[in-house]
Amino acid sequence: MPIYTSLHISFFPPLNSLSLFSSKKKSINNMDSPLRSTTPLFQILVTFFLLFFLGLNMFKEAESLGINYGQVANNLPPPEKVLQLLHALKITKARIYDTNPQVLTTFANTNIELIVTVENQMLATLCDQQQALQWVTSHIRPYFPATNITGIAVGNEIFTDENMSLMTYLVPAMVSIHTALVKTGLSQYIQVSSPNSLAVLANSYPPSAGSFRTDLNEIMQQFLQFLATTKSPFWINAYPYFAYKDNPNKISLDYVLFNSNEGMIDPYTKLHYDNMLYAQVDAAIFAIARMGFNGLEVKISETGWPSKGDTNEIGATLQNAAIYNRNILRRQLLNEGTPLRPNVRLDIYLFALFNEDMKPGPTSERNYGLFQPDGTMAYNVGLLSTTSSNTEPASASISLASSAPPMVKRVGYQSLVNWMMMFVYFWWLCKC
Incomplete structure (x- = not known):
């Protein structure tokens, strides 16, 4: 992950x-x-x-694929250039992993919907409501509404973080931040949630067997109750790549890449799945329902595929990354939902915009980007006929915005x- x-x-x-x-x-x-x-x-x-x-x-802007804009690198273009790239790609939703003032200022008065993040190490401090109010007052209020901040991610993958103590701070910090948003008059515009690793599930196959780990029951109940009360989505970081890497002999590559394949039929719901990502999402939906919160919306806060990896990172290739992300784009253009919720468009934030050279871990961690830091494409995810795979983004006409007529917003x-x-x-x- x-x-x-x-x-x-x-x-x-x-x-x-x-x-x-x-x-x-x-x-x-x-x-x-x-x-x-x-x-x-x-x-x-x-x-x-x-x-x-x-x-x-009547409908000004279609739903679009979101993108994760990570910045753990020393060679990335400035936010002004990043904004130009997003406009060229027609991407209107992005997520950052902090509240970088330069990014927030640069993205002002644009059509970009931005999710910002509270770093994991801040959770303990923000349990205090006065501290949370100060954080919102200094990190959110000065930029909103010029910068269209639509969500605050409180931490990232807290339930599976090596620092187990963070779990006890998560819900109190979320409550404090939401309370601060209420006090500042922003709660109706900005949702508060926290992205989860798929590792929060004890079972994910078949999707109808989806359930949370029993050791998380108490804290997960509180977490889901908060989401239900505030009408916020459940965010999941879902990576079929890891399932394939760990078991390439039993898992079909076509199934995880969204290529044509026989798929699988859930023996209990009789629903047919032609890709693993949708199966993972529906497993999360079933797990949430088992906790008594069937109405929560589930969104993918991260998914992607590495274009390069170490020798033991099976499947981490340029070709597979291009196929996976291109097929994600194609499904997003169709405004698809999952088999369990076919009429609810699945919101997806792709990981990531750039390769990030300072990320620790295996080689794959530094090679999830659609683009190189110099602005050239790592691979082509769907250029129009007027461009080639070697075209730089400044002159490329790439659209990640949906062209389908339903599922649009009146603005x-x-x-x-x-x-x-x-x-x-x-x-x-x-x-x-």
């Missing part, structure tokens, strides 16, 4: 709560209405074209104008 190892606000009530149709009966009975002199087909066409053309701009001034136009149209229709 790599060592490091959004709130929807509706400005419009439901249609049935508006008085849009309060004069409907009167309008129908009004024989002087100009609509009475037109054919029903004409009325239908007017409505259709109005809704169609409004719909073209911005244009959306407000569109809704107002629709309101006026229906008012006119009913008035007549």
Whole structure:
């Protein structure tokens, strides 16, 4: 496992709560209405074209693949160049592993949704509510809302950290930070969670057997209760690469790479899985349900594949990394959910944007990046036809944004104008 190892606000009530149709009966009975002199087909066409053309701009921004922007390196480009790269890639969601002021300032007034991180060593301090308030006041409040901070990751893989004492600090620190967000008026915009290693599961196969380790039951219950109370997601760092590396003779490479394969059928749910990542996510969903929290959303805070490894790191190749990440991108463009939750788009943050030369551990740890520190691609994950695999990102036209029509967010001034136009149209229709 790599060592490091959004709130929807509706400005419009439901249609049935508006008085849009309060004069409907009167309008129908009004024989002087100009609509009475037109054919029903004409009325239908007017409505259709109005809704169609409004719909073209009603949804400003599609969901996109997220990216982890790690900075454990001494040769990375400055945040300004990183921002240019993200814009070129059309990536609109990123996660950093601290609250670097330079990054937060650079990302201001952009369309980037940013998740920031409380470092593991800060958890004990932030259990104190006054300290947490001070942290939010100095690390979050000065940058928000110019910088669109949508989440705070409190630590990373705390339940499986070598420092076991961190577990006792996790939930109290999360509570203190959330309380500080409430006091500063930010809780409705910023979610608080903590990414977990897949090692929190005692069982993950088949997915329906998913369950948490029994030694984590008490603290996990508190953790899940916090997420349920604050309506925050369960974040999981899921790496099929490790399962394949540890057991390449029994696990199909095509299955972990999202290539065409027979897959597996869960014997209890009869659901078919054609890739390991979705199976891992559904195992986490089942584990959460077994604890009594079936409604929690599960998101992938990290997944990726190393392009290089030591001799004993089977599968860590440039080709496999390109295939895995390209197939992840393809699935994200389809707005896919898992077999257990097919209608809920699975949010994924890819690990990572850059290779990081100062990360400790085996060679693979320093080779998860889509890009080299000099800005050249480590491999091609899906360039448009106008570019080649050797194209530098500054001139590349790479899109990691979804082109699928569903699962989109209504944002911005244009959306407000569109809704107002629709309101006026229906008012006119009913008035007549």
